[in-house]
Every structure is written in structure tokens, then in C-alpha cells.
Amino acid sequence: MWGEKVHYYRKKRGLTQSDLAHGICSVSYLSKVEHNSIEPSQTIIIPLCERLNIQYDDHQTIEEVNELLMSLYNDIIEKNIDEVEKAFESLNTQMKWIHEPDIIAWFNLLCARYSMLKKDLETASEHLHLVEKTVDRLRDDRKYYFNSFKGLYYYLKGHFIEGLDYYIAADKLRKELNIEEPNFIYQLAIIYSRTNQNSKAISTALEALRKFNDMSAYSKSVDCLILLGINYNRIGNREDAKSYFHKALKASKHLINKDKFLIKIYHNLGYVYSLEDSSLEAITNYERSLKLADQQCNVPTLYLLAKEYYRIDQFESALSQLHKAQECMTNEDITYSLKLSILSLKLKEQHETVEYEHYLIKALSHFQEKNDVVNLHEIYIELGNYYSKKFSYKKSSEYYRKALELDHKIMKRGTLL
Numbered sequence: 001m002w003g004e005k006v007h008y009y010r011k012k013r014g015l016t017q018s019d020l021a022h023g024i025c026s027v028s029y030l031s032k033v034e035h036n037s038i039e040p041s042q043t044i045i046i047p048l049c050e051r052l053n054i055q056y057d058d059h060q061t062i063e064e065v066n067e068l069l070m071s072l073y074n075d076i077i078e079k080n081i082d083e084v085e086k087a088f089e090s091l092n093t094q095m096k097w098i099h100e101p102d103i104i105a106w107f108n109l110l111c112a113r114y115s116m117l118k119k120d121l122e123t124a125s126e127h128l129h130l131v132e133k134t135v136d137r138l139r140d141d142r143k144y145y146f147n148s149f150k151g152l153y154y155y156l157k158g159h160f161i162e163g164l165d166y167y168i169a170a171d172k173l174r175k176e177l178n179i180e181e182p183n184f185i186y187q188l189a190i191i192y193s194r195t196n197q198n199s200k201a202i203s204t205a206l207e208a209l210r211k212f213n214d215m216s217a218y219s220k221s222v223d224c225l226i227l228l229g230i231n232y233n234r235i236g237n238r239e240d241a242k243s244y245f246h247k248a249l250k251a252s253k254h255l256i257n258k259d260k261f262l263i264k265i266y267h268n269l270g271y272v273y274s275l276e277d278s279s280l281e282a283i284t285n286y287e288r289s290l291k292l293a294d295q296q297c298n299v300p301t302l303y304l305l306a307k308e309y310y311r312i313d314q315f316e317s318a319l320s321q322l323h324k325a326q327e328c329m330t331n332e333d334i335t336y337s338l339k340l341s342i343l344s345l346k347l348k349e350q351h352e353t354v355e356y357e358h359y360l361i362k363a364l365s366h367f368q369e370k371n372d373v374v375n376l377h378e379i380y381i382e383l384g385n386y387y388s389k390k391f392s393y394k395k396s397s398e399y400y401r402k403a404l405e406l407d408h409k410i411m412k413r414g415t416l417l
Contacts, residue, residue, distance in 0.1 A: 095107055
């Protein structure tokens with residue numbers, strides 16, 4: 001159909017319908033063409049193309065490019081970087097001859113997706129913005145990919161609520177179009193998890209797990225098992241959490257890149273045992289994770305290990321792990337910079353100082369902005385404890401109350417399966 005192409009290039013050239021139709025056809029006829037109400041004859045469409053400075057006979061090229069673009073998409077999803085680079089070399093030349101708005105949009109979407117794979121979010125944003133201008137006139141499957149990629153962009157930016165809105169829009173289109181994409185379903189489960197919608201994260205991860213199992217995509221299945229363990233742990237179901245982590249342990253040992261998965265599994269198992277007040281098991285699993293990570297700087301695990309040693313009054317061991325974590329820190333990691341500063345003051349027995357209060361308030365603001373309810377809950381408790389020791393019982397009870405409200409909110413989200 002010519003409608004989208006004619007409309008797109010008329011707008012791009014800055015022409016009114018009257019300008020474009022003059023001497024070729026009536027304005028009403030052109031309007032019907034643009035709305036795909038009629039299929040224009042060659043005697044009309046050829047002069048329209050000439051006035052718009054676009055090619056008429058490019059259908060064969062479009063088919064070839066469409067095939068290349070779909071192959072490119074699959075390579076991006078599978079992270080076949082060498083194949084992706086070769087495809088872009090070929091496509092960059094061919095796209096110069098393509099005037100089809102839908103194909104141009106699809107190309108820009110794939111450029112955005114590849115930029116996100118390379119962590120180049122600025123370039124990804126530029127390509128997404130180009131597509132957004134014409135998204136209302138695109139095919140529904142292109143709209144699905146636009147919403148999916150836009151959601152991923154916000155997820156990578158750490159703006160999980162905004163990302164979730166786009167993922168939900170994409171999921172609605174996916175179901176309407178019967179698109180089978182387990183990778184998308186898994187990513188949707190992750191963003192539900194990051195927004196602490198644990199029941200939805202669990203049901204969506206189970207759907208992705210079934211599909212990956214059917215495909216014998218075992219590494220993806222292990223990712224799902226880990227995500228299920230994390231979310232069952234969050235709703236307080238420790239036994240199911242451990243069960244899924246142990247299933248992930250068993251499955252990952254047959255994978256070529258098993259260490260990548262074992263690092264995450266042992267880290268999360270350690271956290272489950274910590275919440276059960278089983279410090280010895282927690283420390284054992286944290287240390288297993290760090291041993292497999294070897295020279296990698298795994299700040300979250302180092303932090304949790306330091307915190308666990310602090311809980312059992314092994315202050316020298318706690319300080320040792322804390323210093324290792326601080327050495328690994330980057331300036332961009334505000335979350336762990338704050339958490340480590342707060343723990344450091346505790347280890348120095350300065351948790352009743354004005355400096356300690358300052359870091360708690362700073363962390364409170366940061367976690368509220370990120371809508372990070374897990375860390376926010378912890379800060380509410382810390383502030384309640386701090387003001388209680390200062391005999392500021394009104395402030396203390398206020399923060400304890402906020403922690404309790406957040407507890408109920410998390411549990412309500414997590415148990416409505």
C-alpha cells in the first residue's frame with residue numbers, strides 16, 4: 001500500500017496535499033491514497049513519486065532488505081556481534097535507495113536495539129525518536145517492537161516505571177498479533193520484578209520458563225529459575241526460593257558458561273540464608289560466589305558479605321570486605337556508595353552521629369527517587385532506630401510506620417497470585 005509512503009514523504013518535503021496533488025489528481029483522491037482507501041493507478045502514483053523525489057519501482061529491493069532486517073534482528077537478539085556488523089555494512093548501502101517509511105522505521109528500530117546492546121543509550125534514543133514521529137502510522141508489528149525497545153531503553157536507564165508502561169503496551173500488541181517471543185516475556189518478568197510486582201514477575205517468569213524449556217534453550221531457562229527464586233524470596237517464601245535456586249544450580253552445571261550463572265545463584269542463595277538468620281550458610285554462599293567471580297569486582301556480594309560479618313560481630317572480616325568493595329566502586333554507582341558509607345560508619349561505631357543521619361537522609365532521597373522499595377524499607381528501619389536512640393520518638397515511630405506500610409504493600413503485591 002502506498003498511503004504511508006506518500007504521507008510520510010509529503011510531510012518530509014514540507015508539501016501540503018494541494019501542493020502534491022496539483023496537476024496530478026484531486027486533493028480528495030490524494031487523501032484517499034494516503035488513508036489507503038484506494039490503490040492508486042500507475043498514471044497517478046508515478047508522477048506523485050517523481051514530485052516526492054522517490055523511486056516507484058523498488059519492491060524487489062524492499063523484499064531483499066526486509067529479509068536482511070529480520071535476519072539482523074535475530075542476530076541482535078542472539079548477540080551474534082560479528083554477523084550484526086556484517087549486516088549493517090550491507091544495509092547501510094541498500095537503505096540509501098529505500099523510501100518506504102515502514103522499512104526506514106524498522107531499520108531505525110534495529111539501530112536503536114543494537115545501540116542498546118552496546119550500551120550506547122544516547123544513540124539508541126536518537127533512533128527511537130526518529131521512529132516515534134511516525135509510530136501512529138506504522139504496522140502493528142512495528143508498533144510492538146517500538147514499545148518493546150522503548151521499554152528496554154527506559155529499563156537500561158534505570159527508569160523502571162516508565163519502562164513498564166511501554167512493556168505493557170508491547171505485551172498487549174504481542175498477544176493480539178500472536179507473536180511468540182520468550183525473550184520479551186522474560187524481560188517483562190524482569191521489569192515486573194524491578195518494580196516489585198512480585199506476583200506478576202513470578203507468573204510471567206513461569207510462562208517464559210515453559211517456552212524456553214520447549215525450545216531447549218537451557219541457559220535462558222536457568223535465567224528464569226534464578227528470577228523465580230529472587231521473587232519467591234521477596235514474598236517471604238524461602239523454601240520455594242531455595243528450591244528454584246537449587247534447580248538452577250543443577251541445570252547450570254551442564255552449561256558451557258556455567259560460572260556466570262553460579263555467581264548469581266550463590267549470591268542469591270546467600271541472601272536467602274541471611275534472611276533466615278543462618279549467617280554461616282549465608283557467608284559460605286557469598287564466598288562461593290566471590291571465588292567464582294575471581295578477579296571481577298562484585299560490589300553487591302562484597303557488601304552483603306561485609307554486612308553478614310558485621311551481624312555476627314566479626315568486625316575485622318567485615319572491614320576487610322568493605323574495603324574491597326570500596327576499591328571496586330565506580331563514581332556512577334550511587335546506590336552502593338551510600339550503602340557502603342552507612343555500613344562503614346556502623347563499623348566505626350559512628351551510627352549515632354550527625355554524619356550518619358546525613359547519609360541516611362541522602363539514601364532515603366535516592367531510593368525514593370528510584371522507587372527502590374527494598375532499599376527504602378531498610379532505610380526506614382535504620383532511621384527509626386537512629387531517632388529512637390536519640391529519644392526522638394515521634395520521628396522514630398513515623399519511620400517505623402512507613403516501614404510497616406511498605407511491608408504490607410510489598411506483601412500485597414507478592415501474594416495475590
